[in-house]
Amino acid sequence: MAPLPDFEALRKTDWTPFDAPSLVGKSLRFVSGDPQGKRFRLRYFRDGKNDLVALAWFGEETEGPPGHAHGGSMAAVLDEVLGLAAWAAGHPIVVGNLNIHFRKLLPLESVAQVDTEVVSVKGRKVLVRGRLTDGKEGLYAEADCLCIRIL
Numbered sequence: 538m539a540p541l542p543d544f545e546a547l548r549k550t551d552w553t554p555f556d557a558p559s560l561v562g563k564s565l566r567f568v569s570g571d572p573q574g575k576r577f578r579l580r581y582f583r584d585g586k587n588d589l590v591a592l593a594w595f596g597e598e599t600e601g602p603p604g605h606a607h608g609g610s611m612a613a614v615l616d617e618v619l620g621l622a623a624w625a626a627g628h629p630i631v632v633g634n635l636n637i638h639f640r641k642l643l644p645l646e647s648v649a650q651v652d653t654e655v656v657s658v659k660g661r662k663v664l665v666r667g668r669l670t671d672g673k674e675g676l677y678a679e680a681d682c683l684c685i686r687i688l
């Protein structure tokens with residue numbers, strides 16, 4: 538088995554830890570619920586602009602194409618992180634539409650970074666944009682997430 542992710546080494550100096558369960562409860566079990574999971578391991582932060590950012594480790598059980606993450610696993614991560622970004626910005630929502638462009642194969646057992654930005658709020662509709670990268674120039678996927686306020 539490959540080395541486990543060293544999230545602290547990847548964390549940028551201006552990021553502060555973000556406690557998702559304290560905001561939305563403990564229901565987010567599918568993606569981020571198991572810190573020692575064999576599929577996903579996630580850590581949430583706020584970046585220097587106060588936007589939500591996540592470090593997401595894709596374990597070997599997320600495999601789709603040989604040696605690489607299944608598109609559905611990337612979609613699951615983007616669904617949770619971008620939805621949570623809306624909550625973190627003060628909008629209680631569920632995701633209505635998630636549109637993803639897969640740009641590059643994501644190697645298993647690696648940690649990817651998800652950057653988020655709330656780009657518009659129109660009535661109940663909150664549009665969140667996200668990028669799943671290697672933390673540098675490598676872009677694995679980018680997504681627009683239309684969130685709908687439920688409260």
Ligand SMILES: CCCCCCCCCCCC(=O)SCCNC(=O)CCNC(=O)[C@H](O)C(C)(C)COP(=O)(O)OP(=O)(O)OC[C@H]1O[C@@H](n2cnc3c(N)ncnc32)[C@H](O)[C@@H]1OP(=O)(O)O
Pocket residue numbers: 561564565616617618620621624630631632633634660661662683685687
């Ligand atoms: C709870 C704790 C969580 C705590 C967890 C928090 C972390 C979140 C992370 C997890 C994210 C998820 O996976 S959430 C789970 C996946 N999502 C779901 O299962 C959602 C299922 N869908 C629904 O429940 C519903 O369709 C809603 C709530 C999205 C919308 O229904 P509604 O409330 O009746 O609202 P409705 O009148 O239809 O729409 C309101 C406005 O939004 C637009 N709109 C609605 N849906 C869409 C759509 N898919 N695509 C485009 N536009 C849409 C409409 O055109 C309208 O625009 P206008 O006419 O006003 O212009």
